Amino acid sequence: MGHDSNTMKRILILGAGTAGTMMANHLRRHLSVENWEIDIVEERTEHHYQPGYLFLPFDIYTPEDISKPVCEFIPKGVNLINDHIEKIDPEQQFAIMRNGDRLHYDLLIIATGTKIAPEETPGMLGPEWQQSVFDFYTFEGALALRNKLREWQGGRLVVHVTEMPIKCPVAPLEFAFLSDSYFKNKKMRDKVEITYITPLSGAFTKPKATTALQHLLDEKNIRIESDFAIEHVDNDNKTIVDYGGRTIPFDLLVTVPTNKGDELLARSGMGDDLNFVPTHKATLQAKNWPNVFVLGDASDIPTSKAGSVAHFEAEILTENILSFIAGEPLKQEFDGHANCFVETGEGKALLIDFNYTHEPVEGTFPLPGIGPLRLLKENRMNHMGKLAFRWIYWNMWLKGNHIPFVSAKMQEAGKAFD
Amino acid sequence: MEKTIANTVLKVNEEGYLTDFSQWNQEVGSAIAQEANIGMTARHWEVIAYLQREFKNEVPLSIRRIGKSGVVDIKEFYQLFPMAPLKTASKIAGIPKPVSCI
Numbered sequence: 001m002g003h004d005s006n007t008m009k010r011i012l013i014l015g016a017g018t019a020g021t022m023m024a025n026h027l028r029r030h031l032s033v034e035n036w037e038i039d040i041v042e043e044r045t046e047h048h049y050q051p052g053y054l055f056l057p058f059d060i061y062t063p064e065d066i067s068k069p070v071c072e073f074i075p076k077g078v079n080l081i082n083d084h085i086e087k088i089d090p091e092q093q094f095a096i097m098r099n100g101d102r103l104h105y106d107l108l109i110i111a112t113g114t115k116i117a118p119e120e121t122p123g124m125l126g127p128e129w130q131q132s133v134f135d136f137y138t139f140e141g142a143l144a145l146r147n148k149l150r151e152w153q154g155g156r157l158v159v160h161v162t163e164m165p166i167k168c169p170v171a172p173l174e175f176a177f178l179s180d181s182y183f184k185n186k187k188m189r190d191k192v193e194i195t196y197i198t199p200l201s202g203a204f205t206k207p208k209a210t211t212a213l214q215h216l217l218d219e220k221n222i223r224i225e226s227d228f229a230i231e232h233v234d235n236d237n238k239t240i241v242d243y244g245g246r247t248i249p250f251d252l253l254v255t256v257p258t259n260k261g262d263e264l265l266a267r268s269g270m271g272d273d274l275n276f277v278p279t280h281k282a283t284l285q286a287k288n289w290p291n292v293f294v295l296g297d298a299s300d301i302p303t304s305k306a307g308s309v310a311h312f313e314a315e316i317l318t319e320n321i322l323s324f325i326a327g328e329p330l331k332q333e334f335d336g337h338a339n340c341f342v343e344t345g346e347g348k349a350l351l352i353d354f355n356y357t358h359e360p361v362e363g364t365f366p367l368p369g370i371g372p373l374r375l376l377k378e379n380r381m382n383h384m385g386k387l388a389f390r391w392i393y394w395n396m397w398l399k400g401n402h403i404p405f406v407s408a409k410m411q412e413a414g415k416a417f418d
Numbered sequence: 419m420e421k422t423i424a425n426t427v428l429k430v431n432e433e434g435y436l437t438d439f440s441q442w443n444q445e446v447g448s449a450i451a452q453e454a455n456i457g458m459t460a461r462h463w464e465v466i467a468y469l470q471r472e473f474k475n476e477v478p479l480s481i482r483r484i485g486k487s488g489v490v491d492i493k494e495f496y497q498l499f500p501m502a503p504l505k506t507a508s509k510i511a512g513i514p515k516p517v518s519c520i
């Protein structure tokens with residue numbers, strides 16, 4: 001593919017999910033087609049709006065709402081290669097496809113995201129898988145769960161997180177909140193007991209947000225069981241058991257299995273014990289290879305694995321790649337900025353905004369003192385924001401457009417820090 | 419915050435984790451263990467020594483990594499330090515509470 005000319009160089013992007021697609025759009029705008037070929041490899045043909053997986057089980061979104069062809073979002077001038085990436089050779093600078101093709105690169109962007117690995121927990125993929133044990137982190141899982149919920153008669157619903165880190169760490173809590181609303185609407189809330197089980201010591205990882213979320217759990221009569229490190233799923237007795245012997249019975253288990261980076265990174269010797277790529281947290285450059293950059297869920301940087309993070313990273317990484325190409329030093333700019341709507345049920349949501357150093361606090365967003373969105377407070381406007389987010393995702397984010405008033409670096413004005 | 423443990427005044431955070439590892443010694447560790455109702459054995463100390471080594475090497479700790487360390491498996495780790503073993507053991511070891519990054 002056009003790599004014979006001497007001046008032509010190639011950027012290879014692995015994965016056309018949220019992060020890879022954004023980068024393809026950013027970079028094509030900034031690099032001349034005469035000098036830079038940009039290729040992006042993706043094994044799927046459908047791009048899924050993953051935040052929609054949360055709504056699919058409750059019949060709020062349909063499958064059509066959350067999937068569109070991958071190619072629709074790849075800009076002109078970028079080659080989309082539909083194949084499975086087998087392996088990267090970072091020393092020789094090429095990637096090998098399933099069909100045997102070798103794609104050489106001058107600069108590599110890894111954006112292969114994270115996947116669930118239910119096989120990590122003994123018994124999770126047992127006979128009860130998709131009978132009474134479900135995930136909602138995949139399209140197939142969310143859809144099977146929707147069908148189950150449509151006819152479920154009630155009982156013990158256990159919403160469970162296996163281990164951290166997981167992408168969108170608030171999603172399982174949102175699932176518990178939305179379940180409460182869903183069963184209320186179906187006039188069967190009294191037939192359902194909801195328990196939220198987490199390996200953390202509280203509802204969330206950050207203290208102020210934990211307090212706010214714990215309050216909501218109490219209000220919605222959702223019991224929380226913390227510090228639970230699952231050892232196995234007992235399919236015969238329909239229980240989950242932790243290493244300390246704590247046993248929780250369920251009629252319906254909705255679990256978020258261990259999240260891992262793609263096996264490709266293990267095969268290539270580039271990942272850590274969960275296949276995440278060691279990455280400099282301020283520049284997004286891989287720690288071991290200067291011409292490799294890592295964006296989105298695939299990296300090991302200590303911030304949330306979220307689409308909003310990928311969006312902020314993409315703006316900064318674009319500048320850094322241009323600096324790298326020009327032989328200039330990289331900007332140490334990424335601050336871990338994350339911004340998540342937390343759906344709390346009954347048409348309300350709250351919003352959290354945080355980075356490496358600042359935990360989520362109360363305040364207004366995006367305009368200091370004005371809003372219109374409120375941080376860490378539940379209201380209807382935030383819920384409208386969450387729904388509008390799908391439009392923003394398809395029409396602004398993936399195309400690599402900047403969102404007015406929302407900067408890549410977190411803003412400290414308008415917030416109630418201690 | 420300050421707290422007197424094993425007759426020494428130590429710097430701790432609001433959850434009782436030492437904030438200055440250099441103040442740690444085995445007596446301090448034993449006293450913290452006692453507060454958590456854990457009777458320390460040679461096996462407990464082996465695990466504590468391993469956690470401290472990892473801390474010094476700046477390796478982030480997680481239950482998963484400990485399970486794969488070859489030092490102790492997760493089952494035994496729970497037997498030694500019941501309920502929330504990583505947190506309890508870190509406190510006894512005088513190292514910061516493990517952050518589960520988000």
Ligand SMILES: Cc1cc2nc3c(=O)[nH]c(=O)nc-3n(C[C@H](O)[C@H](O)[C@H](O)COP(=O)(O)OP(=O)(O)OC[C@H]3O[C@@H](n4cnc5c(N)ncnc54)[C@H](O)[C@@H]3O)c2cc1C
Nearest residue numbers: 015017018019043050051085112113168296297306307308
């Ligand atoms: C239930 C749920 C709710 C969420 N809610 C929110 C939310 O409200 N807000 C928010 O900001 N984020 C949310 N997220 C998180 C968000 O979707 C992800 O963080 C984001 O998609 C990460 O982008 P990425 O490009 O890193 O990974 P992905 O979008 O997952 O893309 C990775 C791509 O790489 C491809 N790939 C991987 N390996 C290979 C291979 N070997 N060969 C070929 N192709 C490969 C995959 O097919 C995939 O298309 C949610 C996620 C889930 C699951």
